[in-house]
Amino acid sequence: MKQNITYLNGGGFKCSKFKSCGGCGYDIPYMKELERKQTKVNLLLSRFGKVAPIAAMETPYGYRSKVSRVFKKADNKVLLSGVYKSNSGGCIPVRSCALEDKRASELAYKIADVLGKLKYAPFDHKTGRGDIRQILIRTAHRTGEVLLCIVTPRAELKNKNALTTALKTNFPYISTCVQNICSSPLPLSLGDRDIILFGKGYIEDIICGKRFCISPRSFMQVNPVQAERLYSAAKELLKPCDTLLDAYCGTGTIGLICSEKTKKLYGAEIVSSAVKDARKNAKINNIQNAEFFCCDSKDLMIDCVKNRTHIDSVILDPPRAGASRAFLNALCELSPKQVIYISCAPDTLARDLRVLKSAGYCAEVIMPFDMFPRTPHVETIVLMSKVKG
Numbered sequence: 001m002k003q004n005i006t007y008l009n010g011g012g013f014k015c016s017k018f019k020s021c022g023g024c025g026y027d028i029p030y031m032k033e034l035e036r037k038q039t040k041v042n043l044l045l046s047r048f049g050k051v052a053p054i055a056a057m058e059t060p061y062g063y064r065s066k067v068s069r070v071f072k073k074a075d076n077k078v079l080l081s082g083v084y085k086s087n088s089g090g091c092i093p094v095r096s097c098a099l100e101d102k103r104a105s106e107l108a109y110k111i112a113d114v115l116g117k118l119k120y121a122p123f124d125h126k127t128g129r130g131d132i133r134q135i136l137i138r139t140a141h142r143t144g145e146v147l148l149c150i151v152t153p154r155a156e157l158k159n160k161n162a163l164t165t166a167l168k169t170n171f172p173y174i175s176t177c178v179q180n181i182c183s184s185p186l187p188l189s190l191g192d193r194d195i196i197l198f199g200k201g202y203i204e205d206i207i208c209g210k211r212f213c214i215s216p217r218s219f220m221q222v223n224p225v226q227a228e229r230l231y232s233a234a235k236e237l238l239k240p241c242d243t244l245l246d247a248y249c250g251t252g253t254i255g256l257i258c259s260e261k262t263k264k265l266y267g268a269e270i271v272s273s274a275v276k277d278a279r280k281n282a283k284i285n286n287i288q289n290a291e292f293f294c295c296d297s298k299d300l301m302i303d304c305v306k307n308r309t310h311i312d313s314v315i316l317d318p319p320r321a322g323a324s325r326a327f328l329n330a331l332c333e334l335s336p337k338q339v340i341y342i343s344c345a346p347d348t349l350a351r352d353l354r355v356l357k358s359a360g361y362c363a364e365v366i367m368p369f370d371m372f373p374r375t376p377h378v379e380t381i382v383l384m385s386k387v388k389g
Helices: 030-045 101-116 162-170 224-237 253-257 272-284 297-306 324-332 348-358
Strands: 004-006 014-015 066-073 080-087 090-093 134-139 146-152 176-181 195-197 201-207 211-212 241-247 262-269 290-294 314-317 338-343 360-370 378-387
Touching: 030 195, 030 211, 030 348, 030 378, 066 090, 066 101, 090 297, 101 134, 101 146, 101 162, 101 272, 162 176, 162 195, 195 241, 201 224, 201 348, 211 253, 211 272, 224 253, 224 338, 224 360, 241 297, 253 272, 262 272, 262 297, 272 290, 297 324, 314 324, 324 348, 338 348, 348 378
Parallel strands: 146 176, 241 262, 241 314, 262 290, 314 338
Antiparallel strands: 004 014, 066 080, 066 134, 080 090, 134 146, 176 195, 201 211, 338 378, 360 378
16 A cells, blocks of 8 residues: 655645545645635734734644544455545545654554454444444653554453554554543544553653643643643743633643642633543642632633632633633623633634623734644634723
8 A cells, every 4th residue: 555745845745645535634835834824814813913923833744643543444355544534434544644643653554454463343333343443542742652542332352362462562662552432423432431451541741841641532732842832832921820710621731831820720621531630630740729620611610700709810722613602701701810712713713802802801912823734723822911891
């Protein structure tokens, strides 16, 4: 299976799987891609303040620390690994991907041979038959650790001992392997139950001097190089405060990195496993001024308003859909002095900034980051300060 990747002058690359895979949005020189992204952010956000030049990557490939693969059987019955094609529900065989961490990409390709020799069959969502739904690989940029997650439809997995032995023999750099049991009809989902096959069940990485646990379901930016630049910017922008609320906090990454600039840190996250990781991360880093709540960020904001809890600063990093209107209403009523909004969607960010602007907030800093080279997505950090009642 051949796959040609040609690197272009000015960064970027052309890939022979560009049209069939669908993972990339651009196959143009990197500088042209950055110009398009800058124009997009300028059009949507310049009405709120001056937009800084986009923070680009020095090398816009090999950055993805999270890799997933599904499987199919070729005509000769050989098991192949590839990317999931959402519009057809099929598997597009891929030997390597220039966006991915090199070790993860290599493991994702070679593991098909190991699984095939042990007679594992790809899971068929129509019939419910098969052994392997997908694999998920996560790598740690600073520590070099590697996590392999094998997602299965059932807890029972044939040849489990032989699989463990084969993985350790063929891929000694795997730090831990986890079996995740998932019954969801959604193809690339993860279930709520994990079985550790070997290792600790998680890996650790270092971001901005702090150590963080990464388990199969942990939310962590897939571009560790740019994530560190983004989080460093957030910490630098945050003025020292008495109380800091980290909304949509996930595993607590941003809040814990900024914990030295506040006397008390509160975090809100609706996913229970993420809250568990956030508390573990606080303990690992000996951060004692942090408290994390398993709840909707909106509900915690509303409780703060009802109880007249004083919050100086708020950091929010919501999903692509942006913050809910109820959250924004509570935020405006809470009236913190500064709001740091981190967004992966400039359109919903513009919508939410209009609400904050009408409540008397002014954008002091607007900084776009190219977190996902070769895709149309742009990450943006905005510092909003309260300027009037």
